[in-house]
Amino acid sequence: MDGICLEFASKASAQPSPASEADELSLIRRAQEGDRAAFDALIRLYDQNVLRLAMQVVGSPEQARDLYQEAFLKVYRSIRHFRAEAKFSTWLYRVVMNVCLDHLRRQSTRKEVTMMPPEDGEPEFFQSVPDDRPALDPERAATSNEIGRRIQEALARLNPRERMVFELKHYQGLKLRAIGEICKTSEQTVKNSLFRATQKLRMELGDLA
Amino acid sequence: MECRELEERLTLLLYGELTSAEQTACEEHLAACAACRSAREKLERFHKVLARRPEAEVSPALLAEARMSLDEALDRQQHGWRALWNNGLPILRFQPASGFALGLTLVLFGFGVGWGLRPHINARTANLGVANTADVSNSDLQNMRISDISGVVPDPQTGGVKVTLDAERRVTLEGSLDDPKIQQVLLYAVKSYDNPGIRRDTLDALRSHADNPNIREALIYAMRHDPNAGVRLEALGAVCSLSPSADVHNALLEALQNDTNPGVRVAAVDALIASTEKEGCDEPTAQALAKLATTDTNPYVRYKCANAVMKFGK
Ligand SMILES: [Zn+2]
Numbered sequence: 001m002d003g004i005c006l007e008f009a010s011k012a013s014a015q016p017s018p019a020s021e022a023d024e025l026s027l028i029r030r031a032q033e034g035d036r037a038a039f040d041a042l043i044r045l046y047d048q049n050v051l052r053l054a055m056q057v058v059g060s061p062e063q064a065r066d067l068y069q070e071a072f073l074k075v076y077r078s079i080r081h082f083r084a085e086a087k088f089s090t091w092l093y094r095v096v097m098n099v100c101l102d103h104l105r106r107q108s109t110r111k112e113v114t115m116m117p118p119e120d121g122e123p124e125f126f127q128s129v130p131d132d133r134p135a136l137d138p139e140r141a142a143t144s145n146e147i148g149r150r151i152q153e154a155l156a157r158l159n160p161r162e163r164m165v166f167e168l169k170h171y172q173g174l175k176l177r178a179i180g181e182i183c184k185t186s187e188q189t190v191k192n193s194l195f196r197a198t199q200k201l202r203m204e205l206g207d208l209a
Numbered sequence: 210m211e212c213r214e215l216e217e218r219l220t221l222l223l224y225g226e227l228t229s230a231e232q233t234a235c236e237e238h239l240a241a242c243a244a245c246r247s248a249r250e251k252l253e254r255f256h257k258v259l260a261r262r263p264e265a266e267v268s269p270a271l272l273a274e275a276r277m278s279l280d281e282a283l284d285r286q287q288h289g290w291r292a293l294w295n296n297g298l299p300i301l302r303f304q305p306a307s308g309f310a311l312g313l314t315l316v317l318f319g320f321g322v323g324w325g326l327r328p329h330i331n332a333r334t335a336n337l338g339v340a341n342t343a344d345v346s347n348s349d350l351q352n353m354r355i356s357d358i359s360g361v362v363p364d365p366q367t368g369g370v371k372v373t374l375d376a377e378r379r380v381t382l383e384g385s386l387d388d389p390k391i392q393q394v395l396l397y398a399v400k401s402y403d404n405p406g407i408r409r410d411t412l413d414a415l416r417s418h419a420d421n422p423n424i425r426e427a428l429i430y431a432m433r434h435d436p437n438a439g440v441r442l443e444a445l446g447a448v449c450s451l452s453p454s455a456d457v458h459n460a461l462l463e464a465l466q467n468d469t470n471p472g473v474r475v476a477a478v479d480a481l482i483a484s485t486e487k488e489g490c491d492e493p494t495a496q497a498l499a500k501l502a503t504t505d506t507n508p509y510v511r512y513k514c515a516n517a518v519m520k521f522g523k
Contacts, residue, residue: 039283040280047272048267051272051275061271062437062438063405064271065278066403066404068279069275102406144261147261148261151258152262194220205258209251209257
């Protein structure tokens with residue numbers, strides 16, 4: 001474990017911080033020529049946020065790690081096609097967005113096929129070790145978990161596109177125009193997805209407000 | 210401004226997405242209209258509810274783990290399909306003894322990921338977008354860079370399978386699972402491809418030909434070693450349908466004892482109970498069940514094992 005931390009520290013200090021646009025551009029150029037170290041430094045400017053976004057979208061650390069990996073492998077394979085007239089972050093998030101959308105689509109088709117009711121009245125066997133940390137106010141904690149769970153479920157019922165637009169706008173605070181660029185679509189289309197998502201969520205969660 | 214207009218703009222107002230002129234117009238209307246003020250309060254309350262979604266926590270350990278596995282995947286990437294092909298597909302014979310060996314071996318063999326087709330294949334298949342594997346020679350495959358398998362779909366009508374590859378242009382390979390090229394591509398995908406969804410779809414396609422020894426071995430391999438618990442669970446389901454043998458039994462026993470996911474362990478104990486009912490309970494299985502009935506971290510696994518011990522005990 002110490003080894004990992006040390007390696008981290010050294011890698012972190014090697015990265016340009018704070019990265020100016022010029023620094024980023026030079027990292028991109030070197031990464032495009034196949035320089036792995038430059039590629040590593042480049043993606044470390046964004047990878048924490050990407051992992052957080054993936055966690056929000058899929059909920060489990062294991063799946064988030066898979067999405068993170070898939071997204072950055074795609075970035076690695078296609079970085080030579082990146083043209084500097086676009087912002088790198090927009091281009092990167094487009095890749096991430098597509099990976100998330102693919103995941104959500106696969107998940108929704110799978111859900112239809114494989115969702116089964118829990119057997120033997122044992123709904124919780126998928127949860128691993130029970131959490132026996134003392135809660136300050138168990139009842140309140142339970143309600144708050146319950147609300148969190150309902151929000152997640154309502155989000156999961158949005159269609160993939162609405163889900164991602166809502167995530168990026170409401171939770172990540174991106175501008176509609178930026179989301180439009182990421183999705184390669186008009187601001188109006190993004191607005192429509194946002195409105196539909198908001199409407200559906202209000203229908204499902206209205207009783208909580 | 211009318212109430213109806215304001216209602217439409219309220220969402221954008223709260224997100225700060227209106228122009229300043231639009232914003233002023235909204236504020237003026239709100240100042241004068243109680244109904245719209247109440248609509249705004251309602252929307253604000255709704256946003257407060259949404260804020261109660263738990264923050265996804267990215268622990269330093271998770272970040273470190275994600276970075277390391279990406280690093281390994283990028284290393285694998287630099288080796289390629291060509292190496293895989295020239296080595297006579299070592300994955301078919303490769304059976305690591307432990308997770309540690311697996312990690313090492315994957316890096317050593319370095320299965321590249323990512324399909325890139327040679328230009329002339331592109332040209333030939335671009336019109337149709339579909340290639341029969343007969344059109345793809347060994348040397349074509351040798352020059353592929355496997356980068357993006359984007360779909361594996363069994364075709365129930367022909368009993369064949371359709372593999373979609375993203376190259377510069379999307380290309381689909383179609384053929385029977387008995388076709389060695391299709392088989393090799395799928396065996397590669399199930400063992401080494403980075404996308405767990407694709408690995409799962411590939412398992413689905415493979416299980417119809419589980420009597421083939423290579424495919425059988427790949428299913429057991431996925432059950433033991435896939436990093437994704439959902440894929441391991443699916444593989445376990447496929448392994449249960451294999452004809453009973455010592456390797457299947459041992460793999461199930463290993464899953465019960467060592468899998469980190471309680472859902473997989475539960476499925477493993479169920480499978481073992483089913484096979485034990487037919488074949489009788491051997492000594493190692495009896496011992497493992499007795500031990501896990503008290504030591505497994507998951508109460509449901511302990512309960513299942515205890516039940517099995519009672520059933521097959523003595
Ligand atoms: Zn009004």
